Amino acid sequence: MRIALFATCINEAMFPQAPAATVRLLERLGHEVVFPESQACCGQMHVNTGYFREAVPVIRNHVRAFEPVLDGEWDAVVGPSGSCVGSVRHQQAMVARREGEDRLARDAELVASRTYELSELLVDVLGTTDVGAWFPHSVTYHPTCHSLRMIKVGDKPLRLLRAVAGIDLVELPEAQACCGFGGTFSLKNSETSAAMVHEKVRNVVSTGAEVLVAGDYSCLMNMAGSLSRQGTGVHAAHLAEVLASTREAPWSPTVLPGDRSRATAVPAAVPGPAAPAARAEEAGPAAPAGPAAAPSSVLRGTTAEVGR
Amino acid sequence: MTTFLGMPRVAPQPATAPQDPLRWGPDFPTAAHETLGNGQMRTNLRHATRTIRDKRLRMVSELPDWEELREAGSAIKHWTMSHLPELLVQLEENVTARGGVVHWARDAAEANRIVADLVRATGESEVVKVKSMATQETGLNEHLAAEGITATETDLAELIVQLAGDMPSHVLVPAIHRNRDEIRAIFTERMGDAPADLTSEPRALAMAARAHLRAKFLTARVAISGANLAVAETGTVSVFESEGNGRMCLTLPDTLITVMGIEKVVPAFQDLEVFTQLLPRSSTGERMNPYTTMWTGVTPGDGPQAFHLVLLDNGRTKALADEVGRQALHCIRCSACMNVCPVYEHTGGHAYGSVYPGPIGAILTPQLTGMGTRGATDPHDPTASLPFASSLCGACYEACPVKIDIPTALVHLRNRAVESQQRRLLPTGWEAGMRAASAVMSSGSRFAVAARAAGLGRIVARHDRIARLPYPGSLWTGVRDLPAPPAQSFRTWWKEHQADGATRPAGAPSPGSTAGNEA
Ligand code: SF4
Numbered sequence: 001m002r003i004a005l006f007a008t009c010i011n012e013a014m015f016p017q018a019p020a021a022t023v024r025l026l027e028r029l030g031h032e033v034v035f036p037e038s039q040a041c042c043g044q045m046h047v048n049t050g051y052f053r054e055a056v057p058v059i060r061n062h063v064r065a066f067e068p069v070l071d072g073e074w075d076a077v078v079g080p081s082g083s084c085v086g087s088v089r090h091q092q093a094m095v096a097r098r099e100g101e102d103r104l105a106r107d108a109e110l111v112a113s114r115t116y117e118l119s120e121l122l123v124d125v126l127g128t129t130d131v132g133a134w135f136p137h138s139v140t141y142h143p144t145c146h147s148l149r150m151i152k153v154g155d156k157p158l159r160l161l162r163a164v165a166g167i168d169l170v171e172l173p174e175a176q177a178c179c180g181f182g183g184t185f186s187l188k189n190s191e192t193s194a195a196m197v198h199e200k201v202r203n204v205v206s207t208g209a210e211v212l213v214a215g216d217y218s219c220l221m222n223m224a225g226s227l228s229r230q231g232t233g234v235h236a237a238h239l240a241e242v243l244a245s246t247r248e249a250p251w252s253p254t255v256l257p258g259d260r261s262r263a264t265a266v267p268a269a270v271p272g273p274a275a276p277a278a279r280a281e282e283a284g285p286a287a288p289a290g291p292a293a294a295p296s297s298v299l300r301g302t303t304a305e306v307g308r
Numbered sequence: 309m310t311t312f313l314g315m316p317r318v319a320p321q322p323a324t325a326p327q328d329p330l331r332w333g334p335d336f337p338t339a340a341h342e343t344l345g346n347g348q349m350r351t352n353l354r355h356a357t358r359t360i361r362d363k364r365l366r367m368v369s370e371l372p373d374w375e376e377l378r379e380a381g382s383a384i385k386h387w388t389m390s391h392l393p394e395l396l397v398q399l400e401e402n403v404t405a406r407g408g409v410v411h412w413a414r415d416a417a418e419a420n421r422i423v424a425d426l427v428r429a430t431g432e433s434e435v436v437k438v439k440s441m442a443t444q445e446t447g448l449n450e451h452l453a454a455e456g457i458t459a460t461e462t463d464l465a466e467l468i469v470q471l472a473g474d475m476p477s478h479v480l481v482p483a484i485h486r487n488r489d490e491i492r493a494i495f496t497e498r499m500g501d502a503p504a505d506l507t508s509e510p511r512a513l514a515m516a517a518r519a520h521l522r523a524k525f526l527t528a529r530v531a532i533s534g535a536n537l538a539v540a541e542t543g544t545v546s547v548f549e550s551e552g553n554g555r556m557c558l559t560l561p562d563t564l565i566t567v568m569g570i571e572k573v574v575p576a577f578q579d580l581e582v583f584t585q586l587l588p589r590s591s592t593g594e595r596m597n598p599y600t601t602m603w604t605g606v607t608p609g610d611g612p613q614a615f616h617l618v619l620l621d622n623g624r625t626k627a628l629a630d631e632v633g634r635q636a637l638h639c640i641r642c643s644a645c646m647n648v649c650p651v652y653e654h655t656g657g658h659a660y661g662s663v664y665p666g667p668i669g670a671i672l673t674p675q676l677t678g679m680g681t682r683g684a685t686d687p688h689d690p691t692a693s694l695p696f697a698s699s700l701c702g703a704c705y706e707a708c709p710v711k712i713d714i715p716t717a718l719v720h721l722r723n724r725a726v727e728s729q730q731r732r733l734l735p736t737g738w739e740a741g742m743r744a745a746s747a748v749m750s751s752g753s754r755f756a757v758a759a760r761a762a763g764l765g766r767i768v769a770r771h772d773r774i775a776r777l778p779y780p781g782s783l784w785t786g787v788r789d790l791p792a793p794p795a796q797s798f799r800t801w802w803k804e805h806q807a808d809g810a811t812r813p814a815g816a817p818s819p820g821s822t823a824g825n826e827a
Contacts, residue, residue, distance in 0.1 A: 007798055009749060013759040014791065016798035023805065035802050040748070040755035048700060050722030051742040057750035065752065094716070098723075149702035150715075178650045182699025184738075189697060190783040192340050195654040196699070197788065225788030228773055 001126070002032045004069055006062075006079035006088075006115065008217075009041035015217040017254050021244035022080045022118060028244070029131060034074055039065040042079075043095070044087035049184045052095050056104070059092045063107050069114045070107075076125055077115040080240045082147030082216045085117040090150060117147065118240055119156035119215060129159045134247045136166035139237075140209035142200070142223065144216040145178050157215055157239055164242060170207040177203075181222035197226045205232050211253075215239040329416075329447045330677050332475065333661025335693035340659040349485045349656050353477075356484045357647045363593025364644060364707075370595075371585070380582045382711040385638035388574060389628060395540040395573045396619060402543025406605020408615040413567075416446035419620050423448060423532065423565055424455045426616050430563050432457075432530045438547055438554040439463030440534025441479060441641055442567045442620055444663040445676075448532070459532065460524050462553040464517050471498040477657030477665060480591050480643035485656055488513065521553060531557035531612070535568040536640070537583055538617075541576045545617065546602040548587055550594075558601045564612035569620050571637040583640060586709040590642035623676035632720040636672040638710045645704035645714060651697060660697070661690055667704035670694040671717040679725060692728075695721035737780070756799050765793040 003026055007019035023033045042062050046055035066077050079085045089112045096105035122128055141161060147153045161169055180186065180196025187193075200223055204212050212227065212234055214220050224236035235253040245251035333339045343349065368374050388395060400410040413419035419442075427435055435452070437443070437459050449459045449470070461470040468483040469476050472494045476482030483491070492508040495516055501523075502516050536548045545566055547554050558564060574583070588597040606615050628634050646652045646666030657665030662673040674691040695718045704714040729736060748758045768774055769792030777785045784790060 009755065009759075012755070012798045013762045014793055016794050016796065016801055019798050020801055020805075023802075035799075036752075037756075037799070038752035040750060040752050043749070046742060046746060046749075048719055048722070049738065049742060050695075050719065050724075050726035051746070052723045052726075054742050054746035058746055061750040061752070090716075091719070145699070145701035145703070149706055176703075178699050178701035178703070180650070180699055182701070185696070185699045187780055187783040189337050189340065189651075190786065191337070191344055192651055192655055192697070193699070194787040195344055196650050199654075221791065222788065225784070225790055228789040229775070229787065 001075040002034060002073070003121070004034045004036055004066060004074040004077045006039060006042075006066065006077050006084070007035065008079055008081045008084040009045075010218050010221070011080065014221065015238070018080045018217050018238040018240050021238065021240035022078065024249075025131060025133075025240060025244040026078070028246070029126065029128070031126075036065045036068070042084045042087045043092060044084060045183055047087065047091045047095050048182075052099055055095050056099050056101060059096055059108060060101075060104055062088070063092065063104060063111050066111045066115070067107065070110055076121060077111070078118055078121045079115060080118045080215070080238060081218070082117050082144050082151055082153065083218060084216075085115055085120075086146040086150035088112045088115050117151055117153055117215065118243075119147075119153050119160055120151070122160060122243075123156040130163035131160065131243050133164040133243045133245050134166050135164045135242045135245045135251060137211045137251075138168040138170055138209045139211045139213050139242065140170045140172040140204060140207040141175070142172055142179065142204070142212060142214045142219065143175055144214050144219045147215050148176060153215070160239070160243060161213065164245075167242070168209075170209045172207055173203045174199075175203075179219050179223050181219050183218070186222060193222075194226075197222055201226045201230060201232065204234060209234065211235045211237050211242075213237050213239055213242055329445055329475070329663045330673055331661055331689065331691050333658070333690060335690040336655075336659055336661070336697040337693065339661055340655040340697075343656045343659045344654060346656070348487070350654065352485055352487045353656050354653060356481060357653055360481075360593055361647045364590060364647065365593075367589040367593045367595060371589070377582060377585055378709055378711050381586050381640075381709055382638065384574060384579050384582060385635075385710050389571070389634060389637060391575070392570065392573070392628065395575060396570055398540040399538055399543060399573050400619075402540065403545075403605060403615075403617050404543075406543050408543065408605045408617055411616060411618045413618050413620045413622070415622050416620075419446045419567055419618055419622070420448050420451035422618055423567065424452055424457065426563070426565050427452065427457050427530055427532075428455070430530050430614075432528075434524075434528060435459045435530045435532055436524050436528040436557045436561065437461050437466075438531065438533035438557045439466045439482075439549070440532070440567060441663065442534045442569050443532060444476060445569075445622065446567070446620070448567070460521075460528075462521050462524065462557055463549070464514065464551060464553070467517060467521070468494055471495070475658065476663060478643060478646055479641050479664065479666070479668075480646075485658070521556075525553075525556040525560055528557070528561050530563045530565070531561040532565045532567065533558060535566050535572050535617075536587065537580065538568055538573050539575075539577050539580070540573050542604055544577065544602050544604045546580070546600060548584075548597045549599045549601075550592060550597055552599050555599050555601050558603065559611050561612055563614040563616075564603075565616045565618065567618045567620055569622070570624050571639075587640055587642055590640075590644040590707070590709040623678060626678055627672070627675040630675065630724075633671065633675050633717055633724075635712045635717060636668065636675055638712050639668050639672065640710060641668075642709055644707040644709060645712075648703040648707045649698075650701060650703065651699060655697075660694060662694075667698065667714045667718075668712070670697050671712075671714055671721055674721055674725075679721070679728070692725045695719075695725060756797070759797050759799070762793045763795060763797065766795065769793075 005019055011018045026033050040061055041058050043055040043058040046058055069077050092108040093105040096108055116125060179200040180193040185193055212223060217238055220236045227234045241251050403410050411422045413422055433456055452459045461467045465481050465483040468491055478484040488508040491513055492506055495502040496506055499520055501520055506512060506516055533547055535545045538545045588594045606613055627637055645668050649667050652666040660669045662669055664672050674694050677691045679689055679692045698718050700715045702715050748754050772792045774790040
């Protein structure tokens, strides 16, 4: 299949390893990936902050960038982000219509109907759960709110993860609780957001997993930021990075390694059972993936090229 | 009589008595700063919401047709809202035909005046009350007190809140922020007839309240209630409750005055079939609430002989005029959304500064207070911060028994808040930022430049992370690190990748292997 990549703005600006991993994964599965250069953002940030009018040009740009999918130029559009795909599917047309842009709303709906989140594309469209990945780490998976409730990916990410060779998948307590990111919520209500992410991080640490995986780098940025600040030693990785990892090109951490030498005590967000700080110690440092001589990543070449 | 020495230990929460029950506090972030620091409250809340939440899930999963029931509830509400004027007239006709009297109140002040006049006409100065959000919303008790009328709340939790001089922090469990020891202190200090040796054992507390209230039930000649539902077709009004104290109020006194928000009407008696299933399972996690009282007008020789129904607008028709926001009027006040909301769980109900807390409060309160509508006076109305008090995680929508799309309504109301700021030409930092971001994010080439510029952020990064940024970035870095922006943008990587002869056919060597060779 010819698949257009919707990289998403936050990935492009901060986490290029996610779209790059998506490219490598899909190519490994024998598909052709196209990157429409005129794309920028889906408009979610503007919409969620209430700036509908300002969102319209952003939405228009997105819809025009991906419109060729309607003429059969590509077979599908994929976005490695539950919330951005959710925005494409549930916000773009709504906002366009509200702002009197009926044609744009119609086009947005059509493009949205061909746009898939990564796990949806793999499982529903490409009909695969075993992508031949190798990821020799203990992993806990956070199902992001928008993946779970807005686009309803269900257990697709977990089915994909379970099929990964070498993985040790540990269940995350209270997995469905929001991590407290919420886009500009994390700034407008920073203290509440902090309380929420502290609780999430406590649950992540309690699993003893080396790597926290999610299908959305926005949520991961929040959780990884807290994991790092608290010196937990837990790494973060996008689902695409896990699935792109192979024996030949294993994953290595690129985001906020959570250096434990900088450890501060886990702040007690909620009084009650003490934070399982001890568990963080037990978790041990994340093992460098693969032979040290082959610094590798899902990115073309080495981590030195991107993300470093 | 209790022996009481020294300072009272019961601090009312919030500390200042509210003027307006719909907006008593500062904006949400400011109020949340206070409540997040209250460890005891957060522990109480966390425990309580989790217990109810788990019970609700068990009860809901028992019903194979739960989703169909939610659909039905939602459909009835949609139909009701599009026929509200006719239904209310029909309700009035049927209540009147069966011996009741209907009053219409435009706002809180009017409703309070009507009720006070009705009580005064009976010559009584003591009334008992059934727990009611509508009268909380109008601040009826305070109004009656000013008129020399004492209203006693008879719902246990509501009584605790009343005695403590508190505001409710939950729709169903108004005293959810208090624990047993605090309740014991409230009773001993404020109830007057609490046993001297009262312990904080739940049964002891319940028995003390029971004795206290029994005296009131047996002497009260006037009762005031809210209503869960009213049936237009028959004029039947109903109250759903757990304790039976409501039924005492609804059946023993001579006069019953019910204050009901106009959105509580349903078209037909058969509609109760849906709501009697949806409400108790969603609110208390019970198959059926222990007491459902229904009455139709007055029945000679049985129950109150005078029945007054006060139909309260108080901002509801304003909400009805908003095509997205109006779904807040579908709410049946089950509180399921509060019990699943992570923001509510951390901040507690008082942070919302209104009798309606949690996700529903975040969309209902600002509409009732007229936020963002043309003509609303105060652009800095604290209720305008409520639609932003959500991470949009969607747990409320998933739990709501009448399928109110709270996240969409939140985003819609954020837009209304923003528009009203813009109408008043109050440029904010956000405004400038959002405009600039819109320009950047509506073009691939402009975005590419910006993304590359973001890479400059690496200058402030140490060890690949940014731990301190100036305001407003400090709102993030105060508690979280930020990864250093990547040295190479995705677009640059993509170009190299393509030049490398990307988009290989199936079976071609994986690009990963090349990476290994290079290393
Ligand atoms: S919004 Fe829905 S879940 Fe929340 S109280 Fe109302 S009916 Fe219940």
